[in-house]
Amino acid sequence: MANWTDCLNFGISIAKQASEVVLSAFQQHKEVKLKSSPADLVTETDQRVEKILISAIRNRYPQHRFIGEESVAAGERLELTDSPTWIIDPIDGTVNFVHRFPFVAISIAFTFNKQIQFGIVYSCVEDKLFYAQRGGGAFLNGEPLYVSGQQDISRCVVVTEIGAERDDVALSTTTSNICRLLKLPVHGVRALGTAAVDMCQVATGGADAYYHIGMHCWDIAASAIIVQEAGGVVMDTDGSEFDMMSRRVIAASSATVADRIAQVIQAFPCCRDDEDNCRCGATGVN
Numbered sequence: 513m514a515n516w517t518d519c520l521n522f523g524i525s526i527a528k529q530a531s532e533v534v535l536s537a538f539q540q541h542k543e544v545k546l547k548s549s550p551a552d553l554v555t556e557t558d559q560r561v562e563k564i565l566i567s568a569i570r571n572r573y574p575q576h577r578f579i580g581e582e583s584v585a586a587g588e589r590l591e592l593t594d595s596p597t598w599i600i601d602p603i604d605g606t607v608n609f610v611h612r613f614p615f616v617a618i619s620i621a622f623t624f625n626k627q628i629q630f631g632i633v634y635s636c637v638e639d640k641l642f643y644a645q646r647g648g649g650a651f652l653n654g655e656p657l658y659v660s661g662q663q664d665i666s667r668c669v670v671v672t673e674i675g676a677e678r679d680d681v682a683l684s685t686t687t688s689n690i691c692r693l694l695k696l697p698v699h700g701v702r703a704l705g706t707a708a709v710d711m712c713q714v715a716t717g718g719a720d721a722y723y724h725i726g727m728h729c730w731d732i733a734a735s736a737i738i739v740q741e742a743g744g745v746v747m748d749t750d751g752s753e754f755d756m757m758s759r760r761v762i763a764a765s766s767a768t769v770a771d772r773i774a775q776v777i778q779a780f781p782c783c784r785d786d787e788d789n790c791r792c793g794a795t796g797v798n
């Protein structure tokens with residue numbers, strides 16, 4: 513059984529180093545480019561942080577492979593193999609970063625045999641380091657994390673995202689899902705603007721569930737294992753097994769709450785991340 517602890521520790525160290533680049537740019541003016549929609553932004557800092565992370569990892573682990581949000585956006589093929597693979601979102605919450613809304617994260621997941629072995633989500637402005645290794649528990653700044661265990665949907669705070677998709681079908685599905693949950697009722701619905709940090713709230717017990725349709729594997733692969741190792745449940749919005757490439761996810765404090773959310777919400781169609789002609793994450797931005 514391979515032990516990936518050295519990779520995890522290296523991942524944590526380079527996430528903290530790269531956050532210095534994010535934080536030094538946070539208050540500065542940013543040049544913004546658009547990707548898949550007018551709400552899907554990228555800056556030079558996103559691209560620079562991804563290059564810093566990938567070159568540091570490649571230098572130490574030359575055989576490892578990468579799936580990086582901005583590399584895919586620049587046209588690199590997205591292919592998950594059995595090889596050790598780093599799945600990187602250099603800045604999760606780029607809209608927040610551009611607007612100086614203080615929730616921006618570096619998200620790094622690591623897979624082997626296509627199974628997530630560890631995840632790191634570093635919320636840079638908050639200085640909150642979430643991480644988990646398969647079988648080793650979940651932690652926030654070194655303290656163990658546990659989900660709330662809530663079983664009653666009417667006592668839940670649910671986190672979701674109004675993503676970058678702005679076509680009529682996506683918008684009507686997204687808003688009707690929120691209305692259906694509010695009418696149950698749930699205690700509240702929240703959105704921080706970063707899928708990775710949103711989902712980590714479930715691991716802390718501060719939220720009881722998170723769901724999202726339309727995000728990408730790099731948004732949620734790291735936080736998925738953090739929720740699982742905190743005792744939570746992660747699955748597809750249709751109730752099937754979690755599939756990081758499907759662009760649909762429910763993470764919850766319990767299977768009961770996850771199943772209830774799967775009954776209430778609907779998904780809008782979007783291509784899989786690993787679909788060859790899926791151009792949702794890529795627009796040839798250089």
Ligand SMILES: O=P(O)(O)O[C@H]1[C@H](O)[C@@H](O)[C@@H](O)[C@@H](O)[C@@H]1O
Nearest residue numbers: 603604605606673675676706707
């Ligand atoms: O800031 P990003 O890395 O682009 O991720 C965003 C995504 O673009 C947006 O559509 C939403 O899904 C957010 O929750 C993601 O964090």
Ligand SMILES: [Mg+2]
Nearest residue numbers: 601604605731
């Ligand atoms: Mg993201």
Ligand SMILES: [Mg+2]
Nearest residue numbers: 581601603604
């Ligand atoms: Mg990003």
